[in-house]
Amino acid sequence: MEYLIPKSAVVFEEEIKKSRFITYLRHTEGLVEAKAFWQDVKLRHPGARHHCWASVAGAPNNSQKLGFSDDGEPAGTAGKPMLSALQGSQIGEISAVVVRYYGGILLGTGGLVRAYGNGVQQALKLLETTVKIERQVYGLYCDYGQVNWLQLLCERYNVLIENQLFQENVWFQLAISDDKLEPFKQELTERSAGQLTIEPAE
Template sequence: MNVSPYLIPAKSMIFEEEIKKSQFITYLAHTPSIEAAKAFVDEIKAKHNDARHNCWAFVAGRPEDSMKWGFSDDGEPSGTAGKPILAQLTGSGVGEITAVVTRYYGGIRLGTGGLVKAYGGGVQQALKLLESIEKKITTQLIVEVDYSLISLTQSIMAQYGAVEIDATYDISAKLTVEIEVLHESDFILTMTNKTGARALISRMS
């Protein structure tokens, strides 16, 4: 399992251009799952149900996870739309993203090379304008400590960027902590060493 952070879209993006009287509208959106990607495609298809084509591709997880890729030429000649769109998405290093390119036909045929350039190029332009943010892969831990160890625990949490998201105080303090998976084992090791193994740490079930 790859636990390193990756980029995702910060917000949606639209890019429009006219090529030989055909209008191309490229939509990019953050879609964290295959279901969300398909829902976004359906949304754009419904919005432009009068268009000749609504071609699309998605990367619905980590950028390199090909199990979560999908694409469609939506009636354009095979290989001229979906694949060029997908190639731009996978080359961008951005994950959890869907691109839909709507085409209103202008009466002039572009040929296969022209179509590849139009669909891929529109997505390339939209990606240049896209704002992205880093998605960190996190996990949640239950940290149980004596009250005397709370300040020490909080300083170790700060050291590893761990965030307290819940706490219950009974015989001991029980903290629910969110932490990057990258830092999880180091955090547990440091907590164990610094508290003399008096901290009970378990993963959220």
């Protein structure tokens, strides 16, 4: 499985009816990292009235890694529209924090929804992304004579060799995407006449 993730951080700022909105976007892997990013922005803007937050902290389709907070704004007017904008982008491992300095004019619920959602959408237009391929890690032992064709096989199936140890035998730590796993295993078995197998890494 592959999806886009942020390549670098983005800041977008605008003023709406004297309120200042500053949108921060950043790559965050997991909700713990996302909440740490939120805390970091709060520390940078201690005088702001609100620090609203939303995160798609895993793959875009992983509903277990979603989070948001209205941070004192009326329920549903900040975190939800921010999260909707993030989900609409189909980008994973991304968090948005919108800082609001209140300007004395009430925006109403519709105005708040537009302000927070649009801030994230505008920031997303500035964002550079890169592709992330999700891989599982496996271990494999082979003989020295099998190393060359094994390395070529890894190249063919876009398998990453994350680590290797040369001792009596050679040990490889391989990162394999789910869609390449079965064909890779099948060719590995055929080429080694059933000698080589991969095991999930501990």
